[in-house]
Amino acid sequence: MAAQSAAPRVLVVEDEPNIRELVCLHLRHEGYTCEPEPDGAAALKRAEAEPFDLMVLDVMLPGLDGLSLCRAVRNGRINADVPILMLTARREESDKVVGLESGADDYLTKPFGVRELVARARALLRRPRRS
Numbered sequence: 001m002a003a004q005s006a007a008p009r010v011l012v013v014e015d016e017p018n019i020r021e022l023v024c025l026h027l028r029h030e031g032y033t034c035e036p037e038p039d040g041a042a043a044l045k046r047a048e049a050e051p052f053d054l055m056v057l058d059v060m061l062p063g064l065d066g067l068s069l070c071r072a073v074r075n076g077r078i079n080a081d082v083p084i085l086m087l088t089a090r091r092e093e094s095d096k097v098v099g100l101e102s103g104a105d106d107y108l109t110k111p112f113g114v115r116e117l118v119a120r121a122r123a124l125l126r127r128p129r130r131s
């Protein structure tokens with residue numbers, strides 16, 4: 001982190017436009033560079049092509065679901081150690097476990113407060129990257 005001077009780049013993968021725009025608005029307000037992406041498969045292509053500092057992934061996505069996307073990113077080369085925050089509409093404990101087992105670092109259940117999301121994003125960006 002010490003050598004990092006550019007704004008953290010966050011990939012936000014969410015197909016619901018209102019949530020995507022709200023999340024990006026607040027992340028940008030926080031000083032981050034936000035890259036919005038509505039489609040899971042397109043998001044994976046981006047994750048395989050360029051490094052990100054954080055990813056916010058919705059579970060229910062067109063193209064490729066968020067859990068599969070999370071696993072694919074973890075098994076990829078460029079963003080294998082990126083912090084990942086999962087979003088889901090489901091509340092069941094088992095879904096939370098599946099999310100964390102698929103390689104997510106943190107988890108938010110919809111409806112969530114955007115200030116909580118920003119606080120968790122900030123915490124994930126402060127964490128040392130796994131290696």
Ligand code: CA
Nearest residue numbers: 015058060061
């Ligand atoms: Ca969705």
